[in-house]
Amino acid sequence: MSLLTELIYISELAPTARLTQVADVLNRARANNQVLHVTGILVFDGLRFVQHLEGEQSVVMQLFRRIQQDTRHTNVRWLHDSLIENRRFDAFFSGYWHDDSPDGAIASLQNYSGVGLRSALHSRIGCFDLVS
Numbered sequence: 188m189s190l191l192t193e194l195i196y197i198s199e200l201a202p203t204a205r206l207t208q209v210a211d212v213l214n215r216a217r218a219n220n221q222v223l224h225v226t227g228i229l230v231f232d233g234l235r236f237v238q239h240l241e242g243e244q245s246v247v248m249q250l251f252r253r254i255q256q257d258t259r260h261t262n263v264r265w266l267h268d269s270l271i272e273n274r275r276f277d278a279f280f281s282g283y284w285h286d287d288s289p290d291g292a293i294a295s296l297q298n299y300s301g302v303g304l305r306s307a308l309h310s311r312i313g314c315f316d317l318v319s
């Protein structure tokens with residue numbers, strides 16, 4: 188039986204990475220995740236990424252290990268994972284929200300954990316300028 192899992196992490200754009208590489212990341216993520224049946228959201232605020240991934244447990248964990256190795260971002264910190272009964276996202280969405288302030292919406296997520304983190308992320312989704 189396949190187990191459905193969600194995972195949330197936060198990271199920072201690598202100092203050596205260019206902003207234009209974020210578009211490359213999104214394009215790869217969309218194409219790959221469709222094949223992997225992974226859904227979720229990737230939000231970027233010009234400095235930090237926060238990504239919520241959901242899908243079959245082994246697939247999500249393997250994908251996260253791959254993402255962790257990606258040199259376009261750094262300081263990748265796992266924030267939450269748990270088994271879920273249903274997906275929250277029907278498709279892979281990308282969000283872009285520009286805010287350079289250290290107390291921005293993404294930065295504030297670090298104060299949460301577990302399901303509280305997930306709720307905090309989702310309550311902030313409305314303030315992200317989502318591009319699907």
Ligand SMILES: Cc1cc2nc3c(=O)[nH]c(=O)nc-3n(C[C@H](O)[C@H](O)[C@H](O)COP(=O)(O)O)c2cc1C
Binds near residue numbers: 198256
């Ligand atoms: C912030 C961030 C988020 C990423 N998210 C995904 C993702 O959701 N799915 C994915 O396949 N790759 C994602 N990637 C890219 C992977 O690290 C990796 O480059 C890619 O999966 C390789 O795909 P390829 O073998 O098809 O070239 C992400 C990279 C970064 C920096």
